Amino acid sequence: MADTEQTHTVADDLADERLIRVQGLSGLVHMTWNRLRSGELGSLPVVVGLVVISILFYAMEPRFLSSRSLVSITQFAAPIGIIALGIVLVLLLGQIDLSVGSVSGLAAAGMAVLVVRHGYSELVGIMAALTVGLLIGAVYAVLHNRLGVPSFVFSLAGLLGFQGLLLYVLGRQGTINLPSGSFLVEFTRFKFVTGLTSYVLVLAVVAVFLATQLWGIRTRTRAGLSAPGQGAVLIKVGLLAVGLLVLTWYVNLDRGWSYLWLFFVFLVVVMDLLLRRTRWGRHVFAVGGNEEAARRSGVKVGRIYFTVFASCSMLAAVGGLLAAGLQTSVSQASGTTDTNLTAIAAAVIGGTSLFGGRGSAYSAMLGIIVLQAIQSGLNMVGVDSSVRFMVTGGVLLLAVAIDSVSRRARSSSGRG
Amino acid sequence: MSAIATPLAREPVLSLRGVNKRFGAVQALTDVHIDVAAGEVVALVGDNGAGKSTLVKVIAGVYQPDSGDIRFSGINVTVGGPGEAQALGIATVFQDLALCDNLDVVANLFLGREDLAGGLLNEVKMEKEAWRLLRTLSAKIPSVRIPIAALSGGQRQTVAIARSLVGDPKVVMLDEPTAALGVAQTAEVLNMIERLREHGLGVILISHNMADVQAVADRIVVLRLGRNAAEFRVEEATTDQLVAAITGASDNVVAARAERRRTDGAEAQLEEGNSDG
Numbered sequence: 001m002a003d004t005e006q007t008h009t010v011a012d013d014l015a016d017e018r019l020i021r022v023q024g025l026s027g028l029v030h031m032t033w034n035r036l037r038s039g040e041l042g043s044l045p046v047v048v049g050l051v052v053i054s055i056l057f058y059a060m061e062p063r064f065l066s067s068r069s070l071v072s073i074t075q076f077a078a079p080i081g082i083i084a085l086g087i088v089l090v091l092l093l094g095q096i097d098l099s100v101g102s103v104s105g106l107a108a109a110g111m112a113v114l115v116v117r118h119g120y121s122e123l124v125g126i127m128a129a130l131t132v133g134l135l136i137g138a139v140y141a142v143l144h145n146r147l148g149v150p151s152f153v154f155s156l157a158g159l160l161g162f163q164g165l166l167l168y169v170l171g172r173q174g175t176i177n178l179p180s181g182s183f184l185v186e187f188t189r190f191k192f193v194t195g196l197t198s199y200v201l202v203l204a205v206v207a208v209f210l211a212t213q214l215w216g217i218r219t220r221t222r223a224g225l226s227a228p229g230q231g232a233v234l235i236k237v238g239l240l241a242v243g244l245l246v247l248t249w250y251v252n253l254d255r256g257w258s259y260l261w262l263f264f265v266f267l268v269v270v271m272d273l274l275l276r277r278t279r280w281g282r283h284v285f286a287v288g289g290n291e292e293a294a295r296r297s298g299v300k301v302g303r304i305y306f307t308v309f310a311s312c313s314m315l316a317a318v319g320g321l322l323a324a325g326l327q328t329s330v331s332q333a334s335g336t337t338d339t340n341l342t343a344i345a346a347a348v349i350g351g352t353s354l355f356g357g358r359g360s361a362y363s364a365m366l367g368i369i370v371l372q373a374i375q376s377g378l379n380m381v382g383v384d385s386s387v388r389f390m391v392t393g394g395v396l397l398l399a400v401a402i403d404s405v406s407r408r409a410r411s412s413s414g415r416g
Numbered sequence: 417m418s419a420i421a422t423p424l425a426r427e428p429v430l431s432l433r434g435v436n437k438r439f440g441a442v443q444a445l446t447d448v449h450i451d452v453a454a455g456e457v458v459a460l461v462g463d464n465g466a467g468k469s470t471l472v473k474v475i476a477g478v479y480q481p482d483s484g485d486i487r488f489s490g491i492n493v494t495v496g497g498p499g500e501a502q503a504l505g506i507a508t509v510f511q512d513l514a515l516c517d518n519l520d521v522v523a524n525l526f527l528g529r530e531d532l533a534g535g536l537l538n539e540v541k542m543e544k545e546a547w548r549l550l551r552t553l554s555a556k557i558p559s560v561r562i563p564i565a566a567l568s569g570g571q572r573q574t575v576a577i578a579r580s581l582v583g584d585p586k587v588v589m590l591d592e593p594t595a596a597l598g599v600a601q602t603a604e605v606l607n608m609i610e611r612l613r614e615h616g617l618g619v620i621l622i623s624h625n626m627a628d629v630q631a632v633a634d635r636i637v638v639l640r641l642g643r644n645a646a647e648f649r650v651e652e653a654t655t656d657q658l659v660a661a662i663t664g665a666s667d668n669v670v671a672a673r674a675e676r677r678r679t680d681g682a683e684a685q686l687e688e689g690n691s692d693g
């Protein structure tokens with residue numbers, strides 16, 4: 001009897017006596033350490049990498065960490081970051097899309113031709129570009145679902161084919177300049193959030209985060225499940241608030257946060273929510289983990305592939321449009337191999353596994369920041385772009401190696 | 417009680433007729449028929465490769481039969497896919513479990529039938545329900561928030577069985593559900609099967625363990641080389657008869673072993689008697 005009394009005071013999910021209880025801060029540190037050792041690295045390597053890169057470049061060129069530099073790093077990281085976000089989705093399914101760069105270039109070229117040469121409104125141009133992305137993704141999904149063509153192959157074909165189409169669409173002149181009053185140019189180059197608005201925005205974000213955390217604790221305790229302590233949550237929220245406020249103050253010394261970067265962050269947050277909190281996201285992870293099991297559970301696997309390939313190509317189109325705005329032009333070089341590989345590298349460097357079923361939307365953000373930081377750091381120190389390619393290659397190799405090693409560590413410590 | 421005594425008097429909830437399934441050169445199922453009534457446990461037995469799992473997968477919509485009729489609740493149905501089987505109320509525990517290693521226990525239990533609140537996953541409700549289901553099976557699982565990859569074989573099997581109880585199934589199919597389970601967990605699964613029967617569900621149980629089969633089944637259907645070989649009511653069937661039907665001969669290897677045992681024992685007794693005299 002006394003026994004049953006006691007089990008009632010323990011939350012449902014903590015009843016097993018083999019569970020190692022986490023007590024206080026030292027317990028939390030201990031648990032985190034164990035997680036890391038067993039290969040659950042998450043975004044730790046990339047954060048460490050970012051710190052190392054920052055220190056190195058700062059030592060060589062203090063301007064690297066100036067507010068001006070941070071503003072432009074984030075601004076210029078966003079377009080390819082958006083493309084990388086689509087790559088994260090495809091990688092979660094254990095697939096690959098090598099053609100995102102070409103698709104981004106083609107979408108931008110289509111928009112530019114419609115707007116500049118044929119005088120359509122920009123809205124029509126943008127809608128057309130998104131439709132191009134959607135159609136390409138739909139064709140990929142059909143190739144994959146109906147014909148079983150591996151994504152590596154059809155996206156390689158897309159890489160070449162759409163680059164050819166880009167050249168064809170652009171025609172003889174090869175470069176189309178966007179008009180100076182263009183919405184895309186305005187949005188990507190000249191719009192910034194600064195001053196009071198920026199701080200209000202930060203406080204709103206922190207408030208929403210705090211509210212969801214507290215609400216989570218409340219529903220869990222009400223249901224008789226264990227919940228993180230209020231203290232831990234308050235510390236987390238406090239750190240977030242301080243971090244965001246300091247960063248905002250620092251970029252406000254220059255122009256503030258660019259609309260472009262904030263748009264990218266917004267997409268990342270929404271994608272993270274979709275992946276972790278909706279049925280669709282759950283099914284994406286399931287298909288990436290074990291496609292046959294997902295199918296037998298009634299998951300509509302074909303639909304998941306369709307939505308993922310279509311989203312990836314559409315995000316590539318969005319990235320292409322924004323890149324065009326940022327460069328104020330579309331040229332034959334738009335979205336060439338460089339874009340493709342940078343986007344894929346960003347997703348992998350950010351911690352999304354190449355083996356499917358593991359990763360997060362935030363890896364696109366972290367990865368592209370690392371790559372953009374390397375690029376502008378090397379530019380500042382005045383190194384040739386040949387070196388940049390080599391460094392990026394090295395970083396990518398390192399990231400994949402970490403992914404593979406942590407995968408092995410996981411399987412030997414039972415974390416799949 | 418009397419309902420169980422006359423299971424075939426009622427309309428079967430699931431009924432298959434003349435099912436054929438071929439894999440390349442292998443005819444896995446030939447003209448197979450099987451009936452399951454509500455509140456009835458039908459054991460499906462047969463040697464390795466007899467076609468049991470194939471039959472289960474045909475019913476579960478994983479494979480499409482080459483020909484044959486499937487009637488569910490008296491209506492002819494085609495089970496186009498696993499989702500359709502689930503929608504009809506057919507839940508399955510597959511022999512190869514079919515769990516997603518990268519997802520946690522809760523996510524696996526409710527995969528394809530997630531509980532939503534305002535368009536988002538209702539994690540709290542699902543976790544609560546997960547603990548309830550696992551407790552009814554006496555599951556020994558430390559946490560439902562660890563990925564399936566971190567569980568032992570038996571724990572995974574328990575999760576797979578618990579999966580079949582999610583939702584409101586009318587027919588539950590269990591393909592060797594106790595193969596990896598401990599003594600207590602096996603007993604719990606047998607208890608669970610009896611509870612399912614009491615609640616009026618139809619159960620198809622595949623097992624190589626004749627003791628388990630005889631303990632819970634109402635009827636035993638024997639498959640041999642992809643055909644219906646025999647059918648017994650459990651009170652009528654002796655283990656010898658079952659083995660003979662499964663292996664297809666009365667002078668089979670199992671009977672020969674038993675015979676040898678018996679004669680060895682008799683000889684030993686004879687010798688004992690001799691030394692006494």
Ligand SMILES: Nc1ncnc2c1ncn2[C@@H]1O[C@H](COP(=O)(O)OP(=O)(O)OP(=O)(O)O)[C@@H](O)[C@H]1O
Binds near residue numbers: 462467511
């Ligand atoms: N996907 C498949 N492709 C080709 N042949 C298959 C496939 N699945 C099953 N078979 C064949 O069908 C036959 C029946 O297999 P099945 O898995 O149904 O046997 P079983 O009765 O479940 O055996 P066990 O007791 O070993 O689980 C076997 O000969 C097998 O080789």
Ligand SMILES: [Mg+2]
Binds near residue numbers: 511591
């Ligand atoms: Mg089998």
